[in-house]
Amino acid sequence: MKFEWFVASRYLQSRRKQSFISIISIISIVGVSLGVATVILVIAVLDGVEHGLRDRFLANEAHIVLRMIDHSFFGNYQDRIEQITEIDGVVAASPVVYSQMGVFQTGSEGITDTIYIKGIDLTQEEKVTGFSQYVNGSIDFQTSPLIAEAELREQETITGGIVLGSRLAQRHGLTRGDVLRLVVKLVEDPGGFGSPMLLVDFSNFVVIGVYESELAVYDNRIGFIDYKTAQKLYSQVGKVNVLLVRLEDAETVSELSPVIEETAFSFMEMPITTTWLETHSALFAALKMEKMATVIIEALIILVAAFNIASTLIMTVMEKTRDVGTLRTLGATRGNIMRIFIIQGSVIGMLGTIAGTVLGLGLCWLLSTNILRPSPWIAIAVIGILILCQTIITFRRLIPTSKALKIGMVFFWTLTVCFVLYCLVKPISLKELGFSEIYQMNQLPIRVNWFFVGFINLLSFLICWLATIYPAWQASNLNPIEALQYE
């Protein structure tokens, strides 16, 4: 062991009765570790939210949406779909009649709500968005037995079946088999007296299934019907107003979207292509901004911990001033003295960073693992008993003197803390907290970004190392004569 390491390690341990410095070293280590653990945990949550939303969006949505600039209907959609699917990197494309309709609830005198209606081709839609896996009930828009039953019961003409977003259905108190009256469009009646009147064009749909994607934006406001029914309602047979495309790799949208647009539409038709990235650009930009702000704030936490290291070292230098003088008389150079204190601070930083990483990753694991845990009361009882034992040991001065016993005590305390955390820290249900609608997911998502863990480790160590420079320089510049006479 090099002489500097030998001295620095002894200063960290501090065998003197006044174990002041070593307690401060422990506090510094805890400071750094809490900072690092917080950064890892917070970034894991933010990353979890971002990727959770992204995965959900990608699972439920098409990667590319094609439409005309004026939202008008267009024909030849089957030909266009064939052309699109021939492009390398495209998995599937599907036609959609996209519209907005009013909900005319029985008993009310007007439109109570507006919802988005997506007229879909089941076979094609399945390939693009995997529609059926989110539906609870039937997806048979034309021949579901519920339609015939409703027709018989209500004695009214039923246009077809509809699959409603789960929250939308809940909001209107609708379950499978119920009839939903939708206002398709308002038609001007020119034959009246005075000013022309608007006539309401109703259609009755039977709720045949409930769509639950866990994305509030869909579950709250959307209904699915057969696209041919939608074409008829809008008198646009053989036409659609949207084409949806799914790619093999969602990240290739920027490259493929212009190719797809040029292949399926002529320039004169004035098509508009929207990618999933553009649709959610504001959200992802906000998340990125939030993550960046968090990293800066968390880096400041580590900086505060580093200041703690600096103050610890400054105190060490003050306490060891005479030692510095002695070491200089024994032949230690300024460089030797500087390295002693840099090593001491760096070891604190390194231990804090490692402990923080273990703690942070442990908390991430606990927050994302759904397993049966012992009651929190057991944890409280264990920690209570241990604190009581430790208090008795301390007051009775039964402090272990051998190194093995001391290591044993530290090991025992570490195990206890791990057990308590295991009992107390569990996945957080956003549904129970009432945040699932805001965050579009039911459980607090955790995703450990290993690259970032590595980065924060390096950053933390670098900050701690930098914090050692000034105190170490201060120590190395002590005049040996003044240092020897220091009281």
Place this chain on the structure above:
Amino acid sequence: MEKLIRIDNLHKSYYDGDSELKVLKGLNLDVHKSEILTIMGASGVGKSTLLHLIGTLDRPTEGSIFYEDQDITALSEIELSRFRNNAIGFVFQFHQLLAEFTALENVAMGGYIKYSKYSGSLNGKTQSLREVYEKAEHLLNSVGLSERLTHFPSQLSGGERQRVAIARALINQPKVILADEPTGNIDDKTSEAVLDVLQDINERLNQTFIIVTHDSRISERAKRTVHMVDGKIEE
């Protein structure tokens, strides 16, 4: 007698703003090999300043200090550290032992620095760290502290601490041991024991000592005593 140290026209001044305090005023002194030289004088006359300059802990304002014809005032900071490690041993009034280290580790420290920093070369012969510790143990045995190897300074008496400090000064076989009031902080009986150790080392190892003291008992045992008056030596 063979000269070990030659001090020529040594001046040392301290400055406080524009005012100059002249401590040493053209001091000349020769130190011979294997002698115990005591430097006596009134407080504030510059005894400790002279010792610090001989010990390369400070630089003179003017003049030269030669160790066997090598002018140490011309050495760089790093060369001075190496020189201190190799050629000089210090014994202070307040022992200056490192509290976190055992007696053995304290004694070995100078050797450890030499081993770690200067490749452990001792008089051209490379020594291992184990040899450093063996030597430290031997030195502690020779000052009568064989039972105190693993004791920390706080577990030792005043006399024992000073004997550890003497053993520490000897670890790299220095050319000279500089002692500043070595008995200034211990009782009379313990002082006698410490002086016995110094004298024994001098006789056994032909070790040169320069001792700054007010203690007449030390000057009685010294081979030569010089007095400092007004920043100069009066033999």
